[in-house]
Amino acid sequence: MSSLPSITTGPFARAQGSIVLPGSKSISNRALLLAALASGTTTLSNLLDADDTQVMRKALRQLGLSVSDQANQVCVVEGCGGRFPVRDADLFMGNAGTAIRPLTAALAMQSGNYRLSGVPRMHERPIRDLVDGLRQVGADITYESQEGYPPIKIASADIAIHDVVKVRGDVSSQFLTALLMALPLVAKKSVKIEVIGELISRPYIEITLKLMARFGVLVSCPDAQSFIIPEKKSDAVYQSPGTLSVEGDASSASYFLALGAIGAGPVRVLGVGSNSIQGDVAFADALSLMGAQITAGEDWIEVTGVKNASGKLNGITLDCTEIPDAAMTLAVAALFAEGKTRLNGIASWRVKETDRIAAMAKELKKLGAIVEEGPDYIEVQAPKNHADWLSPLEGIDTYDDHRMAMCFSLAAFGPNALKINEPDCVAKTFPAYFAQFAAVVS
Ligand SMILES: O=C(O)C1=C[C@@H](OP(=O)(O)O)[C@@H](O)[C@H](O)C1
Numbered sequence: 001m002s003s004l005p006s007i008t009t010g011p012f013a014r015a016q017g018s019i020v021l022p023g024s025k026s027i028s029n030r031a032l033l034l035a036a037l038a039s040g041t042t043t044l045s046n047l048l049d050a051d052d053t054q055v056m057r058k059a060l061r062q063l064g065l066s067v068s069d070q071a072n073q074v075c076v077v078e079g080c081g082g083r084f085p086v087r088d089a090d091l092f093m094g095n096a097g098t099a100i101r102p103l104t105a106a107l108a109m110q111s112g113n114y115r116l117s118g119v120p121r122m123h124e125r126p127i128r129d130l131v132d133g134l135r136q137v138g139a140d141i142t143y144e145s146q147e148g149y150p151p152i153k154i155a156s157a158d159i160a161i162h163d164v165v166k167v168r169g170d171v172s173s174q175f176l177t178a179l180l181m182a183l184p185l186v187a188k189k190s191v192k193i194e195v196i197g198e199l200i201s202r203p204y205i206e207i208t209l210k211l212m213a214r215f216g217v218l219v220s221c222p223d224a225q226s227f228i229i230p231e232k233k234s235d236a237v238y239q240s241p242g243t244l245s246v247e248g249d250a251s252s253a254s255y256f257l258a259l260g261a262i263g264a265g266p267v268r269v270l271g272v273g274s275n276s277i278q279g280d281v282a283f284a285d286a287l288s289l290m291g292a293q294i295t296a297g298e299d300w301i302e303v304t305g306v307k308n309a310s311g312k313l314n315g316i317t318l319d320c321t322e323i324p325d326a327a328m329t330l331a332v333a334a335l336f337a338e339g340k341t342r343l344n345g346i347a348s349w350r351v352k353e354t355d356r357i358a359a360m361a362k363e364l365k366k367l368g369a370i371v372e373e374g375p376d377y378i379e380v381q382a383p384k385n386h387a388d389w390l391s392p393l394e395g396i397d398t399y400d401d402h403r404m405a406m407c408f409s410l411a412a413f414g415p416n417a418l419k420i421n422e423p424d425c426v427a428k429t430f431p432a433y434f435a436q437f438a439a440v441v442s
């Protein structure tokens with residue numbers, strides 16, 4: 001498929017309509033792996049069909065599992081009862097953190113020989129803390145080129161469970177997620193995972209624990225840093241729940257909620273709401289702090305413009321440690337706010353699809369915003385007047401980062417048409433993003 005070099009869109013003044021959200025990436029990839037490891041058949045509905053879930057489905061097939069083609073967002077997985085049929089495989093994980101990290105841990109428990117690699121950026125994204133955690137139970141993992149980064153090689157090893165496995169939580173929560181999902185496979189006795197230092201992105205751990213519970217494994221948390229995995233009672237630890245319906249993606253919702261605020265609305269997202277298990281629904285609270293008018297039901301959220309007398313959003317200072325993905329949307333929404341917006345607790349942006357703090361700062365400046373960045377924060381001040389907005393001829397660069405492309409679509413509500421380069425990178429989690437965007441803006 002050929003990819004678009006750029007799109008030019010806007011300027012728009014109004015956003016109105018409703019969007020059925022694609023399935024959550026975080027839930028989809030966890031559900032695929034747990035369904036593969038379980039005994040029994042699992043029918044997954046509303047599964048995300050995008051680059052990140054395609055690499056997971058393909059890898060599971062390479063590992064000998066039956067994973068159906070996706071028709072109408074439904075995918076049927078025949079579980080293997082904890083032991084992958086294929087003992088030797090070379091797996092390409094694209095740039096999907098939710099695929100490579102949990103799969104690495106599950107494969108390290110398999111007594112097989114595996115190699116995992118990805119796109120060049122994946123080879124710059126850290127995996128050391130996970131490898132260090134897995135080595136504590138005897139896993140044999142080596143780095144193929146740079147220490148601490150994929151590609152990695154897993155060799156067959158005797159796994160021996162200790163009472164405690166320690167893992168750092170301040171670079172990515174996905175390392176803890178990976179250990180949580182994999183260790184039950186080998187837990188001949190109960191094992192405690194202890195998080196050393198700060199645990200960022202904690203709501204993603206809640207997603208992990210809730211999905212593990214759906215597949216029959218209950219982890220207890222005696223305190224904020226400890227997770228107790230129960231002793232395994234049979235060979236097949238995970239049991240299929242039969243069917244599992246994936247919620248809409250709360251991070252994908254953030255773009256449309258922001259549009260409802262800056263484009264007067266009403267814009268309604270269908271698929272996430274007050275019943276959601278995703279931490280990124282808290283984006284709605286952040287947007288409300290900025291002055292957006294928000295209502296919600298169990299599985300929908302709606303934004304109807306701004307409640308402030310000024311008719312504009314207001315800047316906020318917010319700790320975004322728990323909502324790293326949706327926080328990017330706040331940084332671009334800040335273009336439409338009076339006063340500064342400062343987002344703290346976002347150091348992890350630097351090790352994601354790109355260095356997101358540097359990329360965000362550079363591209364916001366191209367539009368005339370005043371931006372300050374630090375190791376773990378960004379501060380954004382909107383252009384003062386319409387006349388102060390800049391219209392960069394070279395366009396907004398997206399750095400092969402889906403969220404850069406989706407966030408910057410909001411800037412088409414500035415006074416000028418906007419050119420966004422390489423917009424097809426949205427395929428990582430939301431292939432239809434720009435079509436859905438076009439359907440609500442005018
Ligand atoms: O576990 C998950 O599903 C995710 C955790 C977060 O990563 P970090 O824990 O690295 O912040 C988030 O940014 C990512 O998009 C999805």
Ligand SMILES: C=C(OP(=O)(O)O)C(=O)O
Pocket residue numbers: 095096097098099325352353403429
């Ligand atoms: C950080 C992200 O992805 P990944 O799951 O690859 O970490 C993201 O989707 O914003």
